[in-house]
Amino acid sequence: MGELIRVAAASDIPPGTAKIVQAKGEPVAIFNANGKFYALHNTCLHKGGPLGEGFVDEAACTVECPWHGWAYKLETGEKVDDASKKVRTYKVVKKGSDVFVEV
Numbered sequence: 001m002g003e004l005i006r007v008a009a010a011s012d013i014p015p016g017t018a019k020i021v022q023a024k025g026e027p028v029a030i031f032n033a034n035g036k037f038y039a040l041h042n043t044c045l046h047k048g049g050p051l052g053e054g055f056v057d058e059a060a061c062t063v064e065c066p067w068h069g070w071a072y073k074l075e076t077g078e079k080v081d082d083a084s085k086k087v088r089t090y091k092v093v094k095k096g097s098d099v100f101v102e103v
């Protein structure tokens with residue numbers, strides 16, 4: 001089991017937004033879709049774009065890479081149109097007003 005690291009205040013990541021954090025030296029993108037938090041490795045599998053700067057589609061629960069538009073499911077990290085490509089996901093826990101990821 002990994003270690004829970006506090007990475008943000010929940011109020012720093014309102015619904016429909018994301019924030020890039022460092023958790024034990026790993027760049028992790030934390031997303032809020034409809035009040036629920038998700039975490040993916042920040043690095044797009046295509047050419048390394050920063051997923052935490054991408055467009056969060058709350059209805060679809062996906063993020064679109066800001067560089068060339070690859071879209072990933074926030075729940076599983078799978079590329080929307082090709083599940084064989086998958087970015088790492090992390091467990092996210094909200095405790096009180098803080099957000100933690102497990103690394």
Ligand code: FES
Nearest residue numbers: 044046047049065
């Ligand atoms: S780097 Fe993400 S779509 Fe190209």
